[in-house]
Amino acid sequence: MKAGGHKYWTAQRDGEVRLHQETTSFANNMPITVHDMFSSTAIQYANYTALGSKHGDTWHILTYIEYYEQCRRAAKAFLKLGLQRFHSVGIMGFNSEEWAISSIGAIMAGGFSVGMLSTSSPKTCQVIVENSEMDIVVVDNDKHLQKIIQINGFLGRFKAIIQYKEETRTQLENLYSWKAFLDLANSVSDDTLDQIIDSQKPNQCCAVFYNMVTTTDPPRAVMISHDNITWTTAATAQSLSFKSPAEGQEVLVSYLPLSYMRSQIFDLWIPISVAGALYFAGKDALRGSLLDTLREVKPTLFYGVPWVWDWLLDQLKTSQLSSAPFRKKIDKWAMQLGLRTLKRQMIKQMHPQVCLRLFRKLTFYLAEKLTFNQARSFLGLHYCRQLFNMGMGLAGTTLDYFLSLNMPIFQLYGTPECTGVHTLSTPGHFRLLSSGKALPGAHTNIQKQDQDGIGDIHIWGRNVFMGYLNDEENTQEKINLQGWMHTGDFGLLDADNFLYVLGNVGDIITLSSGEKINPNPIEERVKRNIPIVRYVMLVGQEAPYLCALLTLKCQINTQTGEPRDSLTSEAVACCRQLRSQSTRLSDIIYYRDPLVLDFISQGIDAANAEATSDSTKIMKWILLDMDFSIAGGELGLNTKLKRAIVAKMYQTEIKSFYSEESLYS
Structure with a gap:
């Protein structure tokens, strides 16, 4: 074995590990x-x-x-x-x-x-x-x-x-x-x-990151080596x-x-x-x-987690809403053109007629001058060559909004156990909804695939961590003898090795019938059909059917980081389109705004119409009286939903779903 016969992992603070090196790739860098x-x-x-x-x-x-x-x-x-x-x-x-x-x-x-x-x-x-x-x-x-x-x-x-x-x-x-x-x-x-x-030595530990696994277990100490940092940094910078x-x-x-x-x-x-x-x-x-x-x-370069992108979107929409009517018409035309053009480019469906391509190029240039550049300048991002989302669950409507302004947001995938980065999307390597390709010299493998190619994501590379400090049992479960790391996430690889992350094993809901449900695509369907909704959390563990907790898009309190009662300008604009005068979450919940509640109910029905089976339909739902936030404890640093914490916070509401009477249905 290389590196003095060391294993690929250790749980000792002074331990040394074997590096994930290959002889003919970036993985063999000094x-x-x-x-x-x-x-x-x-x-x-x-x-x-x-x-x-x-x-x-x-x-x-x-x-x-x-x-x-x-x-x-x-x-x-x-x-x-x-x-x-x-x-x-x-x-x-x-x-x-x-x-x-x-x-x-x-x-x-x-x-x-x-x-x-x-x-x-x-x-x-x-x-x-x-x-x-x-x-x-x-x-x-x-x-x-x-x-x-x-x-x-x-x-x-x-x-x-x-x-x-x-x-x-x-x-x-x-x-x-x-x-x-x-x-x-x-x-x-x-x-x-x-x-x-x-x-x-490069294969010794130099930093420890604490990862909260559950609300009851102590945080796991992720040991990161010098080589984890220097190699991952170099591979990311090159990509x-x-x-x-x-x-x-x-x-x-x-x-x-x-x-x-x-x-x-x-x-x-x-x-x-x-x-x-x-x-x-x-x-x-x-x-x-x-x-x-x-x-x-x-x-x-700029990166954000989903709620930061939503916040920037709201700042832009607030600015646009205050524009003159003629400016609004120009922006609407430009954004529609931008979204059509860029989506066509991304899926490589450019029209073969040269004259039409030239016309589109000229109109796109005009849209860029009139609208796109102004939006970038407003956000201070006019020198940015790349924009990244660092958390899972960025709404498709948010992605489309920034794409329509010629600001594509690229996705990456990584956990603390792989030094934060494993796959990256770049302008040259991009697929819609994909997290991109693995860093040069790193590898991705999908184990236990079903008929659709979906399975457990395993990774290999010099970005894989050393082990959990003082925790040999969990380290051995995480990294096998060949150095492959089980991420705990599941997804698929396409024919060109683009990774699509579809959820976490811990998120799976097992109904009383024994059927296992991945909540993530269902939650995304709901958000797509109800643009006023920020977060959706499905519940139904060991229950006969699925139900949902919903939050609406609310402004952030600038002093505490907690959500306000006031709706975002995007949410208010949606209410106006429904002919609702609500501007606050309390207007909708406590006064039971029928226009908004009917809109949400129709959105749930539309999401259910796309369901592949009755067991993946949402039977009941409730609108919560506060949006989720990092400060409130419902979200992690990368805005990943802390499902166990949310379930505990709203256990009364969840129990009501499965009683004879429900709050909404």
């Missing part, structure tokens, strides 16, 4: 550590912009050589504080240069970088601290500090706590400001740090044809939590790999300031 990748960029592109942070009305810029030196200072300071090899540094706070420097500094010092969600409960934080053997924790403000103090009082294990935003208001012996922390580096030599850096200076510098905006694996790949590691410029959005980005940042920074 393995390197995170430091190797960073130092190479810092030397070659020393004076290019690396990080940008807004301080008041001005941007504070770090060049690559400054960024690298700051990470080295942080690493030496961590060593001074007593960070042990293969122990962790926890980081809790909004994305910032201090977050990035702490993470990379911890890795350079021979520890693990561990991102901690600010929404995690003290109990969850305690599990993470104990499991990862956390020596030091870095927080951004006093609110997060107080949460850590609760854990510190119980465990008494932290060697230091570092606060990098706001002045420290709490007196603690082991509490350091950011400046005081970095000053500790002065007493640690470069040689001491270099010896630790040189001892690190997306990213540029490096002086050919051109990529520009990205960081706003989704860096404790999320995929965010780290795109925000921290890809910019380092290609010497891109990363700008941090303000902490109120998801409360409305993101648009201002995008317009100012002008990114060359």
Whole structure:
């Protein structure tokens, strides 16, 4: 076996794994550590912009050589504080240069970088601290500090706590400001740090990501190696044809939590790999300031999760609704033309007549000048070459809306266990509803296929994680002896190896008849037929028939991140088309707006008309009095529906479906 006879997995913090290498592909590229990748960029592109942070009305810029030196200072300071090899540094706070420097500094010092969600409960934080053997924790403000103090009082294990935003208001012996922390580096030599850096191997762990599996089980600790990060980064950058200076510098905006694996790949590691410029959005980005940042920074790549795309769509529609009547007519013509033309291109059904193609090209150019460019400029995305959706379940209506403005949103697929990315859609490799093709040197296999070719998705490649920390049993279930990883998702591959992800094994509903139902395509049918609906969750486990929980599209509270009672402008426009005067969710629920409720009922009937059998029809439904959100706990970071949590929250409503009387039917 290669790599010293190591297996493809380990559950030990100091373990080494066999890399998924092949002799004749990208998978055989020379393995390197995170430091190797960073130092190479810092030397070659020393004076290019690396990080940008807004301080008041001005941007504070770090060049690559400054960024690298700051990470080295942080690493030496961590060593001074007593960070042990293969122990962790926890980081809790909004994305910032201090977050990035702490993470990379911890890795350079021979520890693990561990991102901690600010929404995690003290109990969850305690599990993470104990499991990862956390020596030091870095927080951004006093609110997060107080949460850590609760854990510190119980465990008494932290060697230091570092606060990098706001002045420290709490007196603690082991509490350091950011400046005081970095000053500790002065007493640690470069040689001491270099010896630790040189001892690190590509097939050893450098970061741990915690993945909540259920509401009752402790989170699983996903071990990510140096090679997982550096190889996946290089493969992704090559697939997306990213540029490096002086050919051109990529520009990205960081706003989704860096404790999320995929965010780290795109925000921290890809910019380092290609010497891109990363700008941090303000902490109120998801409360409305993101648009201002995008317009100012002008990114060359942008990604969002489904609710972010829905939010951007609503901003655009609000702008369009305030336009003059003539402008509305132009936009409607342009968007209809754009959708027809781009869908025709994507399915390769261009008309053979040259004169007609030329006419379409000229009219498309006119639509681009009059409407498409304005929409891109409004969102600050006019320099973006590629737009990505990072979560499952983006509504087809949202995809079509952006496509009609010549802003195709590409899908990718990946889990924390495959370093966030396994397949990518690109302009050159695109299929409608597909998540694209596997990274070069990685492989996808569909096991236990049914008659339609649908089965369990298994993957192989150097993006496959090392294993679950301190959990050998679940690691062995996840990765087999040949290195193939069972994702837990199911889908199909077409003849050209495009992957279509259709759901998760844990989402399957088993009726009392024993029939197994995949809820995802049924839920998508409902959303397609009822554009005012945001989320649909089917229920019916061990019940005689399916029922549905529905939420409507509501605005987001800019202070809390929770949904408001007010409907989005898109939803209000839909109500107006129905001749309904409702503008709030409460107008529809508490006053039982007959126009909207009848529209929803007709949409359910239309979805049922497409059902392949009676068992896949929705027999009863209820409209919930609040939209789902990350802040509310119903959604994960990538807006994946937390079905078990939602079922627990609405168990009374679900029980009513199967009583003699129902709420709606």
